[in-house]
Amino acid sequence: MVSxxxxxxxxxxxxxxxxxxxxxxxxxxGYASVSMRKIADKIGYSPTTIYLYFRDKSxxxxxxxxxxxxxxxxxxxxxxxxxxxxxxxLRSGLREYVHFGxxxxxxxxxxxxxxxxxxxxxxxxxxxxxxxxxxMRDVVTECVLDNLLKTKDVELISQTLWAGIHGIxxxxxxxxxxxxxxxxxxxxxxxxxxxxGTRA
Amino acid sequence: MVSxxxxxxxxxxxxxxxxxxxxxxxxxxGYASVSMRKIADKIGYSPTTIYLYFRDKSxxxxxxxxxxxxxxxxxxxxxxxxxxxxxxxLRSGLREYVHFGxxxxxxxxxxxxxxxxxxxxxxxxxxxxxxxxxxMRDVVTECVLDNLLKTKDVELISQTLWAGIHGIxxxxxxxxxxxxxxxxxxxxxxxxxxxxGTRA
Amino acid sequence: MVSxxxxxxxxxxxxxxxxxxxxxxxxxxGYASVSMRKIADKIGYSPTTIYLYFRDKSxxxxxxxxxxxxxxxxxxxxxxxxxxxxxxxLRSGLREYVHFGxxxxxxxxxxxxxxxxxxxxxxxxxxxxxxxxxxMRDVVTECVLDNLLKTKDVELISQTLWAGIHGIxxxxxxxxxxxxxxxxxxxxxxxxxxxxGTRA
Amino acid sequence: MVSxxxxxxxxxxxxxxxxxxxxxxxxxxGYASVSMRKIADKIGYSPTTIYLYFRDKSxxxxxxxxxxxxxxxxxxxxxxxxxxxxxxxLRSGLREYVHFGxxxxxxxxxxxxxxxxxxxxxxxxxxxxxxxxxxMRDVVTECVLDNLLKTKDVELISQTLWAGIHGIxxxxxxxxxxxxxxxxxxxxxxxxxxxxGTRA
DNA sequence: GATGAATGAGCTTTCATTCAT
DNA sequence: TATGAATGAAAGCTCATTCAT
Numbered sequence: 001m002v003s004x005x006x007x008x009x010x011x012x013x014x015x016x017x018x019x020x021x022x023x024x025x026x027x028x029x030g031y032a033s034v035s036m037r038k039i040a041d042k043i044g045y046s047p048t049t050i051y052l053y054f055r056d057k058s059x060x061x062x063x064x065x066x067x068x069x070x071x072x073x074x075x076x077x078x079x080x081x082x083x084x085x086x087x088x089x090l091r092s093g094l095r096e097y098v099h100f101g102x103x104x105x106x107x108x109x110x111x112x113x114x115x116x117x118x119x120x121x122x123x124x125x126x127x128x129x130x131x132x133x134x135x136m137r138d139v140v141t142e143c144v145l146d147n148l149l150k151t152k153d154v155e156l157i158s159q160t161l162w163a164g165i166h167g168i169x170x171x172x173x174x175x176x177x178x179x180x181x182x183x184x185x186x187x188x189x190x191x192x193x194x195x196x197g198t199r200a
Numbered sequence: 201m202v203s204x205x206x207x208x209x210x211x212x213x214x215x216x217x218x219x220x221x222x223x224x225x226x227x228x229x230g231y232a233s234v235s236m237r238k239i240a241d242k243i244g245y246s247p248t249t250i251y252l253y254f255r256d257k258s259x260x261x262x263x264x265x266x267x268x269x270x271x272x273x274x275x276x277x278x279x280x281x282x283x284x285x286x287x288x289x290l291r292s293g294l295r296e297y298v299h300f301g302x303x304x305x306x307x308x309x310x311x312x313x314x315x316x317x318x319x320x321x322x323x324x325x326x327x328x329x330x331x332x333x334x335x336m337r338d339v340v341t342e343c344v345l346d347n348l349l350k351t352k353d354v355e356l357i358s359q360t361l362w363a364g365i366h367g368i369x370x371x372x373x374x375x376x377x378x379x380x381x382x383x384x385x386x387x388x389x390x391x392x393x394x395x396x397g398t399r400a
Numbered sequence: 401m402v403s404x405x406x407x408x409x410x411x412x413x414x415x416x417x418x419x420x421x422x423x424x425x426x427x428x429x430g431y432a433s434v435s436m437r438k439i440a441d442k443i444g445y446s447p448t449t450i451y452l453y454f455r456d457k458s459x460x461x462x463x464x465x466x467x468x469x470x471x472x473x474x475x476x477x478x479x480x481x482x483x484x485x486x487x488x489x490l491r492s493g494l495r496e497y498v499h500f501g502x503x504x505x506x507x508x509x510x511x512x513x514x515x516x517x518x519x520x521x522x523x524x525x526x527x528x529x530x531x532x533x534x535x536m537r538d539v540v541t542e543c544v545l546d547n548l549l550k551t552k553d554v555e556l557i558s559q560t561l562w563a564g565i566h567g568i569x570x571x572x573x574x575x576x577x578x579x580x581x582x583x584x585x586x587x588x589x590x591x592x593x594x595x596x597g598t599r600a
Numbered sequence: 601m602v603s604x605x606x607x608x609x610x611x612x613x614x615x616x617x618x619x620x621x622x623x624x625x626x627x628x629x630g631y632a633s634v635s636m637r638k639i640a641d642k643i644g645y646s647p648t649t650i651y652l653y654f655r656d657k658s659x660x661x662x663x664x665x666x667x668x669x670x671x672x673x674x675x676x677x678x679x680x681x682x683x684x685x686x687x688x689x690l691r692s693g694l695r696e697y698v699h700f701g702x703x704x705x706x707x708x709x710x711x712x713x714x715x716x717x718x719x720x721x722x723x724x725x726x727x728x729x730x731x732x733x734x735x736m737r738d739v740v741t742e743c744v745l746d747n748l749l750k751t752k753d754v755e756l757i758s759q760t761l762w763a764g765i766h767g768i769x770x771x772x773x774x775x776x777x778x779x780x781x782x783x784x785x786x787x788x789x790x791x792x793x794x795x796x797g798t799r800a
Numbered sequence: 801g802a803t804g805a806a807t808g809a810g811c812t813t814t815c816a817t818t819c820a821t
Numbered sequence: 822t823a824t825g826a827a828t829g830a831a832a833g834c835t836c837a838t839t840c841a842t
Contacts, residue, residue, distance in 0.1 A: 014805090030232060030314065032230065032232030032233060033232055035831075035832060035833080036832085036833060036834080037831085037832085037833090045806080045807085046806070046807045046808070047807090047833085047834085048806070048807055048808080048834085048835085048836090049805080049806060049807075051833095051834075051835085052804090052805070052806075056833075056834075057833070057834095112371075112374070113313060113370075113374070114313075114314070115230060115309055115313065115314055115374060153381075155381050156381050156385065156386065156389055157389075159380060159381060159386055160368075160386065160389045160390050160393050162367075162371065163364065163367040163368035163371055163386075163390050164363065164364050164367050164368075164390070164393075164394075165367070166367045166370070166371055167362075167363040167364050167365070167366045167367020167368070167370070168360075168363035168367070170313075170366070170367070170370060171362070171363055171366055174312075174313070180359060181353075181355050181356050181359060185356065186356065186359055186360065186363075189356055189357075189360050190360050190363050190364070192397070193360050193364075193394060193397035193398055194364075194393060194394075194397060195397070196396070196397040197392070197393035197394060197395070197396035197397025197398070198393055198397070214822090235814075235815060235816080236815080236816060236817080237814090237815080237816090245823075245824085246823070246824050246825075247816085247817085247824090248817090248818085248819095248823070248824055248825080249822080249823055249824075251816095251817075251818085252822070252823075256816075256817080257815095257816065257817095414826090430632060430714065431632075432630065432632030432633060433632055435810075435811060435812080436811085436812065436813080437810085437811085437812090445827075445828085446827070446828045446829075447812085447813085447828090448813090448814085448815090448827070448828055448829080449826080449827055449828075451812095451813075451814085452825090452826070452827075456812075456813075457812070457813095512771075512774070513713060513770070513774070514714070515630060515709055515713065515714055515774060517630065517633065553781075555781050556781050556785065556786065556789055557789075559780060559781060559786055560768075560786065560789045560790050560793050562767075562771065563764065563767040563768035563771055563786075563790050564763065564764050564767050564768075564790070564793075564794075565767070566767045566770070566771055567762075567763035567764050567765070567766045567767020567768070567770070568760075568763035568764075568767070570713075570766070570767070570770060571762070571763055571766055574712075574713070580759060581753075581755050581756050581759060585756065586756065586759055586760065586763075589756055589757075589760050590760050590763050590764070592797070593760050593764075593794060593797035593798055594764075594793060594794075594797060595797070596796070596797040597792070597793035597794060597795070597796040597797025597798070598793055598797075614801090635835075635836060635837080636836080636837060636838080637835090637836080637837090645802075645803085646802070646803050646804075647803090647837080647838085648802070648803055648804080648838085648839085648840095649801080649802055649803075651837095651838075651839085652801070652802070656837075656838080657836095657837065657838095
């Protein structure tokens with residue numbers, strides 16, 4: 001039942017090990033259904049050990065989310081810096097968002113999909129999640145300033161785009177067995193549809 | 201302690217009463233956080249009584265979902281029948297999908313969002329959820345036949361649209377506290393953006 | 401380990417059974433050191449069962465104390481009613497107090513001796529404990545009105561007397577192995593000394 | 601997080617530092633409620649360090665009690681030596697007993713009040729507590745020899761007096777929130793009542 | 801001499817569920 | 822049909838303690 005990988009993993013980053021194990025379990029079974037014991041079992045430590053690294057269960061979840069958000073925001077920024085064309089920056093940012101989700105499904109799920117207890121719902125606006133969203137909105141602003149879009153309501157456009165890319169990301173992650181058309185084609189079509197619908 | 205409203209409510213169908221109470225609680229507090237006792241208290245019966253009507257807690261949830269799901273398919277169909285214009289049928293169907301999700305967030309979550317214990321894993325493809333999806337695809341087919349869209353790939357278009365409306369529905373449900381623009385305006389914009397991007 | 405006495409005890413008063421077991425354990429090991437499991441084991445039920453009769457551990461303790469106080473107050477009153485002479489009423493009340501403690505040592509200990517968590521400390525003034533104390537003070541008042549005592553400070557006298565009878569009661573209970581002189585003689589001497597010292 | 605005061609305090613005797621911190625915490629929160637971590641935090645060391653000086657938690661308590669107990673016997677003796685008058689020696693001894701208990705309530709509780717795990721059971725008769733009692737009895741003997749008391753039963757008188765002063769000491773400690781009259785006045789009255797009742 | 805890392809045992813409490821009636 | 826009584830299992834969490842360094 002217990003697979004000890006202390007020696008193997010180099011045991012240096014037990015904290016990260018805990019976060020990884022917890023994230024996967026939270027995604028697989030839901031936050032409320034995952035016990036501290038289950039997490040501990042998964043990494044081969046005692047439940048008590050987790051409390052050496054995290055204040056309590058909700059702190060553990062919180063740290064996981066923040067880490068993922070930071071990761072996402074950073075990726076999007078890096079990608080966007082590769083181009084000067086606002087529209088192209090927008091497109092590449094949207095694409096990176098989806099790819100990030102597909103490359104890190106458990107991280108994406110935990111922050112954007114899995115239903116969490118109410119106490120966590122308000123955290124979003126103060127967290128790195130906001131940073132990631134702001135990154136995208138800044139590019140929308142650029143497009144608006146360049147008169148590239150059919151409306152100047154930056155907030156409305158940004159949220160619309162987010163809804164779209166979150167939609168495709170999450171159904172691809174969650175409904176693995178749905179008979180989707182070819183994955184990249186579908187992603188492209190979603191993004192191009194969103195951009196086309198947003199332009200004149 | 202609990203004021204019984206059996207006589208008052210005059211309800212004969214205790215089974216339905218239980219489902220209603222449970223549904224409301226699941227929505228308000230989340231499936232995992234609702235105990236059988238809470239449900240029982242809400243309707244003024246003992247917890248034991250619930251087991252006369254439902255095998256266990258998950259059965260109760262399952263019955264609620266199926267019941268509400270029948271409504272989704274039916275609602276979409278009804279709405280679409282109000283118009284002859286294919287594009288209008290498409291628009292009203294998309295809108296109904298979102299509204300249904302927002303009116304029944306707990307059910308929407310359960311089937312489209314939440315990771316469930318494996319017993320429910322395959323439900324989607326066999327459930328009324330699929331029926332609902334097929335309903336939407338049929339209208340897309342109509343639009344394609346009328347040459348209203350920029351591509352004839354019905355499956356690609358349908359899945360793109362579904363991605364979009366699932367996106368807006370799920371972020372509105374999950375990120376309750378995100379500072380969204382006015383809700384109806386956002387929903388409208390998503391749908392119009394999707395349709396505009398799908399047309400010429 | 402578990403001695404079931406459900407049938408034997410007539411199982412009617414499980415609530416009282418729990419209180420008795422808990423009282424004895426609290427006295428023997430201290431409130432904080434007694435777990436709900438220990439109490440449950442002692443009566444041969446599961447820990448969960450206790451929660452059918454008491455809100456939580458502190459409620460259980462509270463109920464035990466109140467019951468004992470009521471018992472004590474009632475005994476003192478009954479005894480005092482047997483006489484009309486104020487001084488005799490006082491003497492018989494003091495004696496009954498000591499005898500009550502010695503007849504019900506675990507009950508006496510739990511309310512008057514065992515150190516309890518801070519949350520319980522303020523309860524005393526609002527409880528039946530006050531009733532018992534007031535019973536004694538009323539008789540002191542009678543004595544004062546009859547000019548039988550050397551001072552008229554009713555409160556001071558009452559508390560002094562209480563200190564004395566609590567002292568003899570508690571050392572007789574706690575220091576069983578101390579080489580005391582003959583018990584009744586000692587009790588009598590304490591009470592007579594207190595009364596003599598309180599009179600002119 | 602904890603400001604170490606090793607250098608600042610300049611204390612060489614960590615052992616004594618631990619005992620002081622522990623004593624204060626035991627008094628404030630009760631033995632069972634004080635964790636080794638709390639003690640360690642208070643002095644700015646790790647919990648592990650305590651085990652370098654004490655076998656375990658109960659050993660720590662034991663050492664504290666013995667240390668303070670030596671003080672009790674010594675204090676009473678010192679006080680009594682200030683007078684030649686037997687009655688005055690008796691009075692000051694009684695007073696010192698009460699004051700000692702109130703100044704060291706946790707130690708007083710441990711030895712005279714609290715039920716202890718059986719390991720401590722026999723401590724009283726072998727401890728400095730008995731020495732203190734003997735000190736008091738010797739003065740009673742002096743008083744009897746001087747014909748100052750109404751009876752010559754030294755043991756009976758001594759135990760009566762002990763009951764009285766233990767009574768006032770323990771109720772003042774345990775029933776902190778009882779609406780006592782002014783503390784020193786009450787203590788004085790108890791002692792004067794005991795002495796008056798013991799004389800003529 | 802002192803500690804960081806880790807744990808087994810135990811805590812109070814809640815839960816879904818069963819069973820006799 | 823409905824329930825009161827009871828429970829096994831498990832939850833999150835804290836504690837005294839150990840061990841390698």
